[in-house]
Amino acid sequence: MPKAATLLERNNVSIAETPAPGPPSPREVVLHMRLAPINPADLLIIAGNYAIGIDLPAPLGAEGVGIVTEAGAETNFAPGDLVLPLVRGCWMQHWRLPATSVVKVPPGLSLTAAATLRINPATARRLLLMVPLTTGDFVIQNAANSMVGRCVARLAAGLGLRCCSVVRRIDSLLPCEGEIVVEDGPDLAARVTAATHGAPIRLALDCVAGEASGRLAACLARGGTLTVFGHLSGAPCSIPSTLLTARDLQVRGFSLRPAEAGATPAQLTNFYRDLAAALGSYTPPVAATYRLRDLHAALRHAAAPGRAGKVMLDLSAS
Ligand SMILES: NC(=O)c1ccc[n+]([C@@H]2O[C@H](COP(=O)([O-])OP(=O)(O)OC[C@H]3O[C@@H](n4cnc5c(N)ncnc54)[C@H](OP(=O)(O)O)[C@@H]3O)[C@@H](O)[C@H]2O)c1
Known part of the structure; x- marks a missing residue:
């Protein structure tokens, strides 16, 4: 695990203003991301130590939870649906992506449980x-x-x-x-x-x-x-x-x-529904929640030894 100082010396993480995503095509959804954790994999990517080569600059964030604000006519989603993105890039406030890249959040989960269901x-x-x-x-x-x-x-x-x-x-x-x-x-x-x-x-x-x-x-x-x-x-x-x-x-x-690469959207939806049911009320402890503009402080906290719980990013707060 990279030490916090090394991490910040080596990385050049910046928060970019991106244009509004625009309306979805028939098979896309637009999300307002709500909450995302900082995972060990995110720290490895930033430090350049991730096993699978990822060329930086790249959007970051292994997992998170967002709310659908617009849904294409050929999708099974509607505004207000809570969803888990299946692709990397969750540290984003507004996101337009293919509907096959998200699954609905199983019912009854807290935002923290939903934001941390996808990976671990x-x-x-x-x-x-x-x-x-x-x-x-x-x-x-x-x-x-x-x-x-x-x-x-x-x-x-x-x-x-x-x-x-x-x-x-x-x-x-x-x-x-x-x-x-x-x-x-x-x-x-x-x-x-x-x-x-x-x-x-x-x-x-x-x-x-x-x-x-x-x-x-x-x-x-x-x-x-x-x-x-x-x-x-x-x-x-x-x-x-x-x-x-x-x-x-x-x-x-x-x-x-790679382990889930061959799974269909329906299989992944069922997998996450069954997973949430099997975990019951489990929610990971949260060490702290930061606004996106405080990303560097959040990264230092996530890489600090002895941290108790997940460091979260509140993506709905400016
Ligand atoms: N291959 C995959 O697809 C995949 C997917 C998810 C996660 N992972 C990996 O799974 C691991 C756990 O992820 P997580 O998010 O669950 O972690 P986490 O909740 O952030 O916890 C990190 C844990 O690592 C322990 N730790 C740190 N350095 C250690 C070392 N040198 N020796 C022994 N223990 C050490 C810490 O224990 P202390 O309390 O003793 O400090 C702490 O319990 C990470 O390596 C992550 O990359 C892999």
């Missing part, structure tokens, strides 16, 4: 469904107090799975029912074995990379899968080759947007 909860659900698991199987994850981690724990319980959560500080999360929490460290595998009474673990979810990948892989049973979906340590994955060969482990990567 969806990632957690798809990560859990990538590998066939059966009721009672264990999944292990690191950075478990992250938003993805909290969603993994909730969704795993809903799927009948057991969750072992690895964190840097044991007091940094309030466990979900049935969740086992273990502090990271060199003897992680031994402590996980003790905490899970030696239950075989078939899936490990790694968003830290570096040496943490090897520690998590060492917790897997023979034939288990380590899925790497983040790079919080900033270091390349380090996994002892003997561990891979002796246990016949699979290592794979995951990225949300």
Whole structure:
């Protein structure tokens, strides 16, 4: 994760005035964006460290929630609909885009829950469904107090799975029912074995990379899968080759947007409806909300160590 100072030295983030988007074509919608979080991926893009090359300058904002102000005649949307954009660029106040690039917000969500549904909860659900698991199987994850981690724990319980959560500080999360929490460290595998009474673990979810990948892989049973979906340590994955060969482990990567590339708008609408239902009342804690004109302060806050909760941008305030 880039340090705040490095982030601001390297970036040249500016707020651009763009012309009013103009009326939608028959298959477009115009949105007034309301609320958007700052995600780790946004910080990586700004710092030039995002895995998939994105040429700057580019619109930023991995996710958010907006309200339809105008809808083309051939769309299923109407003014007043709350929607989630599926494409990057949510740090925008007014936006004209294809109707296939948005889905309706499932009913009953708060604005904060809606603005943060698109990326982390969806990632957690798809990560859990990538590998066939059966009721009672264990999944292990690191950075478990992250938003993805909290969603993994909730969704795993809903799927009948057991969750072992690895964190840097044991007091940094309030466990979900049935969740086992273990502090990271060199003897992680031994402590996980003790905490899970030696239950075989078939899936490990790694968003830290570096040496943490090897520690998590060492917790897997023979034939288990380590899925790497983040790079919080900033270091390349380090996994002892003997561990891979002796246990016949699979290592794979995951990225949300490519993973859902083949889905139709109807499938995505159903996916987010089911996801919201599975998460129930979960809403991530909010560290602070900034106006768009205070973007630099918001970015510093989002990159600061020890931040508790999401940093949000209120896009409806000038
Ligand atoms: N591949 C994808 O499609 C995809 C999609 C969504 C998210 N992600 C990734 O998932 C990860 C979590 O995202 P998020 O938005 O849920 O995060 P978040 O809520 O902002 O939380 C960040 C977490 O990272 C932990 N952390 C930071 N640096 C760490 C390190 N070096 N070692 C261990 N833990 C560290 C922090 O723990 P402390 O409390 O200990 O500081 C905190 O719990 C990120 O890497 C993100 O890029 C990937």
